[in-house]
Amino acid sequence: xxxxxxxxxxxxxxxxxxxxxxxxxxxxxxIGQEKVKKNIEIIIGAAKKRGEPSCEHFLLYGGSGLGKTTxxxxxxKELKSNIHVTSGPAIEKAGxxxxxxxxxxxxxxxxxxxxxxLNKLIEEYLYPAMEDFKLNVILGRGPMAxxxxxxxxRFTLIGATTRLxxxxxxxxNRFGATFQLNFYEIGDIEKIIQRSAGILGVEIEPEGVKxxxxxxxFTPRVANRLLKRVRDFAQxxxxxxxxEKISCSALNFLEIDEEGLELGDRKVLETxxxxxxxxxxxLQALAATTSEEEDTILxxxxxxxxxxxxxxxxxxxxxATKLAYQHLGIKYKGGQxxx
Numbered sequence: 001x002x003x004x005x006x007x008x009x010x011x012x013x014x015x016x017x018x019x020x021x022x023x024x025x026x027x028x029x030x031i032g033q034e035k036v037k038k039n040i041e042i043i044i045g046a047a048k049k050r051g052e053p054s055c056e057h058f059l060l061y062g063g064s065g066l067g068k069t070t071x072x073x074x075x076x077k078e079l080k081s082n083i084h085v086t087s088g089p090a091i092e093k094a095g096x097x098x099x100x101x102x103x104x105x106x107x108x109x110x111x112x113x114x115x116x117x118l119n120k121l122i123e124e125y126l127y128p129a130m131e132d133f134k135l136n137v138i139l140g141r142g143p144m145a146x147x148x149x150x151x152x153x154r155f156t157l158i159g160a161t162t163r164l165x166x167x168x169x170x171x172x173n174r175f176g177a178t179f180q181l182n183f184y185e186i187g188d189i190e191k192i193i194q195r196s197a198g199i200l201g202v203e204i205e206p207e208g209v210k211x212x213x214x215x216x217x218f219t220p221r222v223a224n225r226l227l228k229r230v231r232d233f234a235q236x237x238x239x240x241x242x243x244e245k246i247s248c249s250a251l252n253f254l255e256i257d258e259e260g261l262e263l264g265d266r267k268v269l270e271t272x273x274x275x276x277x278x279x280x281x282x283l284q285a286l287a288a289t290t291s292e293e294e295d296t297i298l299x300x301x302x303x304x305x306x307x308x309x310x311x312x313x314x315x316x317x318x319x320a321t322k323l324a325y326q327h328l329g330i331k332y333k334g335g336q337x338x339x
Contacts, residue, residue, distance in 0.1 A: 022196045022224055023070050030074055031195070032188035032220075033067065036179045040071075043177055044078050053107040055079065056176025057130055057157040059115075061164040063303055065221030066181040068160040069113065075158060076109040083109045088117035094125050098137055098150070101129055106153040115159035116166040123171050130157055130174045162299060183218035183307055192220050193227055197242070202231045207244035215251055215260040217304050222260075229254065259308060259327060264292065266328065268301050269310060272320040273330055280317030 024030045030037065040058070047055035058075065060068040076083035084104060091097050104110060112118070118126070128134050135150040159175060161167060172178070184192075190213045197204045204227075212230060216223035227242075233250035234242045256262050261269075271290050272279045287294045292301075302318070305311045310324040325332040 022199055024074065025077075027074055027078060029195070030067070030070065031191045032184045033071070033181055036071070036181060039177070039179065040075060041078075044075065047079075052154075054081075054154040054156040057159070057174065059159045059161070059167075059172065059175035059178040060181060061161045061178070062181030063183070063219070064162055064299065065219045066183070067220055068181060069111070071181075072109070072111040072158045072160065075156075076111075079107065079109060079156065081107045081109045081156070083111055085111045085113070087113040088115050088119075091118060091122055093119075094122065094137065097122055097125055097129075098135060101135055101152050101155075102150065104153050104155045107155070108153065109156045109158060112157060112159045114161065115171070116161040116163045118171070120168065123168060127170065127174060183303075184220060186213055186218070189213040189216050189218060189220065189223050193223050196224050196227055197231075200228070200231065202227070202234075202242060203240065204242040205244065208242040208247040211244055211247035211251065212242075214258065215256050217260045218307065226251065226256075260304070261327075264296075265301055265305060268292070268297065268305065269320055269324050269328060272311065272318055273325065273328070276317075278325075278333060279311075279319035280314055281319075282317040286318060 027037070027041075043055055058072075060071060062068065073083060082105065084100065086100055091100070100110065125135060125137075128136060129152055133152040133154055135152055137148050137150060157175075159171075164172070164180075190209050193209050193212055193216075194204070197209075208230070212223060212226050216226055230242055230247050230250040233253070234240055234246045237249065238246045254262075257266075267290050268286065271286060272281050275281075275289055276285075281289075283294055283297065286292075287297055290297070302311065302313075305324075306313070308323070309321055310327065312319045312321055322332045
């Protein structure tokens with residue numbers, strides 16, 4: 001595993017197993033995102049009072065690793081429903097969508113991950129399914145073609161996306177409730193680490209929890225991944241107990257600094273400062289100079305660097321702030337225009 005993958009919020013094969021082990025199994029075990037949870041509880045509670053087999057369709061958006069999939073599973077549990085999981089890229093043609101929808105039962109939950117990658121033609125078939133619970137299928141070709149209307153069970157669609165702006169307006173507007181999952185508070189990340197350590201059977205001291213939490217990029221998936229790596233380090237280099245010293249040694253060894261920045265983050269900042277004189281730097285130019293993909297900068301590096309206040313986005317590009325200079329130990333010139 002490369003250094004970058006330790007801090008990338010995107011799920012790896014190892015993460016899928018880890019997520020299943022550590023995923024909250026009850027609503028009260030889900031830590032953080034309190035406003036989102038409260039709103040969803042009200043929607044589900046109202047639907048139950050009305051005796052409806054399903055509730056409004058949900059759209060969850062936010063960065064990778066913030067708990068969208070976990071929330072979908074918990075919604076299904078609250079509804080006492082079966083959950084069916086698919087993704088935008090997996091549905092390539094109308095027949096794929098028909099197969100998924102016709103296999104649902106009344107009250108089932110369909111979780112559509114990466115819904116921003118859904119084929120635009122497929123969206124046209126999804127609209128009546130979401131609104132009227134029916135699917136219009138075209139049989140045959142040319143003058144002999146005819147449309148057959150299939151009745152669908154009442155289901156709840158939960159869409160998840162990291163790129164809300166890439167969702168078409170017609171699809172976005174058909175979701176009854178849209179919620180943004182934000183970066184977590186440090187206190188919530190500490191609670192998640194403590195809970196995960198208990199499940200994994202790891203003894204961890206309070207100061208060790210704080211060190212891991214501070215470098216976890218405010219993201220539960222990253223926190224759990226780092227906890228597992230620090231646990232390995234503690235078993236080999238220590239006595240199996242995660243202490244403050246062990247946490248610092250392990251994360252320093254992985255080249256993750258006190259603010260949770262790794263080599264890729266620092267390379268982006270140093271490029272803006274040294275090659276673009278602090279900015280502004282356009283996305284294409286920044287990607288070409290750092291040899292990183294534009295999507296990697298947009299989805300992995302930039303959100304966290306902006307959260308820390310190390311970069312600012314302007315109409316002309318990215319600008320490194322005084323905080324970034326201070327963090328890297330570079331003298332701040334000042335005077336960059338934000339326009």
